[in-house]
Amino acid sequence: MNFAYTIAGSEASGVAGFQVDIRTFHELGVFGLGALTCVVTMHPDDDWGHKFTPMPPERIAEQIAAATASFDLDTVKIGMLGTIPTIETVAEALRKQPWKNVVVDPVLIFKGQEAGQAFDTDQALRTEILSQATVTTPNHFEALTLSGMESFDSVDDLVEAAKRISDHGPRSVVVKGGIDFPGDDAVDVLWDGEEATIYRAPKVGSYRVNGAGCTLAAAITAELAKGTEIRQAVQVAKDVVTAGIENRIVAHPPFDTVWQGAYQH
Numbered sequence: 001m002n003f004a005y006t007i008a009g010s011e012a013s014g015v016a017g018f019q020v021d022i023r024t025f026h027e028l029g030v031f032g033l034g035a036l037t038c039v040v041t042m043h044p045d046d047d048w049g050h051k052f053t054p055m056p057p058e059r060i061a062e063q064i065a066a067a068t069a070s071f072d073l074d075t076v077k078i079g080m081l082g083t084i085p086t087i088e089t090v091a092e093a094l095r096k097q098p099w100k101n102v103v104v105d106p107v108l109i110f111k112g113q114e115a116g117q118a119f120d121t122d123q124a125l126r127t128e129i130l131s132q133a134t135v136t137t138p139n140h141f142e143a144l145t146l147s148g149m150e151s152f153d154s155v156d157d158l159v160e161a162a163k164r165i166s167d168h169g170p171r172s173v174v175v176k177g178g179i180d181f182p183g184d185d186a187v188d189v190l191w192d193g194e195e196a197t198i199y200r201a202p203k204v205g206s207y208r209v210n211g212a213g214c215t216l217a218a219a220i221t222a223e224l225a226k227g228t229e230i231r232q233a234v235q236v237a238k239d240v241v242t243a244g245i246e247n248r249i250v251a252h253p254p255f256d257t258v259w260q261g262a263y264q265h
Contacts, residue, residue: 003071004225006034006218007064007090008079012041015210015249015257017080023260024218024240030225033071035063037090038082048253054082057089064093074100075225077217078133080107084124091128101224104133104170105217108142131169135230137217138165140178152181155189155198162191172230176216179208186242188216190234197231199238204245211258216241239263 006021014020018034025032038054067073076099081087094102106129108122122145130136130146138146146168147161158181162173177187188199219237220230228236244258251257 002030002222002225002227003073003075004030004032004218004222005067005073005076006032006079006221007037007060007076007081007093008034008214009038009040009082010036012039013251013253015253015255016040016214020211020214020258020260021077021079021218021221024215025222025225027240027260027263028219028222028226028236030222032222033067035060035067037080037086040080042253044252052082054086057085060086060089061093064090068093068097074098075103075221076101077103077105077221078129079105079214079217081125081129082107082121084121087121087124087128091132094129094132099132099134101221102132102134103217103221103224104130104136105213106130106136106138106142106146108138108145126168133168133170135172135174135220135224136165136168136170137174137176137213137220139176139213140180143175152177155187158187158189159191159196162189162196166191166193174216174220174234176213179203179206188234188238190231192230197234199234201238201242204242204248208255209245209248209258210253210255211260212241212245215244215258215260 004025008018011017022032147164162175165173185200190197219240223233240263243262247262248256
């Protein structure tokens with residue numbers, strides 16, 4: 001049995017974060033488990049605004065200690081952390097044992113955070129967590145921020161961003177062009193430390209679908225847990241996300257969400 005571990009936040013409607021990670025892990029045939037770092041609640045009576053409630057750091061540490069004592073875990077995905085105490089707690093937990101794969105989905109900004117708080121959190125995430133990553137999967141905004149670039153106008157720009165981000169520590173970087181990248185294709189770039197691999201699929205629709213980034217990172221995590229080579233792991237993840245967007249779930253909030261089950265079904 002292969003295990004994939006996630007350290008992430010719970011999103012109350014189940015369209016992002018911990019819930020997406022576990023569904024994706026199981027969809028790809030690995031046993032998923034994880035630690036909750038925070039609870040994010042949407043308020044339908046307040047224009048679907050978000051409220052962020054962090055878990056106490058000691059509770060996060062206890063969750064990680066219990067899981068790592070229960071199973072032989074070597075592959076972990078890091079999602080929403082949100083506060084400096086949480087980042088420090090998770091960073092220390094990562095240092096306590098060897099990990100073969102540390103996949104970091106670098107959530108640099110979150111709805112509802114104050115600008116100053118977000119900046120300080122970003123800096124801590126870079127120094128404490130990204131430095132320990134073996135793979136990171138920044139979206140368009142995160143890749144611009146981490147690379148220090150002003151815009152992505154070509155595939156070469158995405159490759160350059162991935163190379164620059166690898167200087168923060170990750171061996172492999174997957175830059176997601178997303179809906180903001182020009183052209184008809186959704187383009188992702190993998191820099192594995194030696195060469196770039198380009199992934200393309202026709203864009204589905206013209207607006208963002210919730211859970212796509214979480215699904216991609218979780219799918220890469222699941223495949224790495226099974227021993228899949230990184231280039232193929234990213235291709236599987238790309239296919240999972242594409243299928244999930246094509247078969248998106250429409251509900252009451254003002255956004256659609258990826259359906260992870262579309263890949264197999």
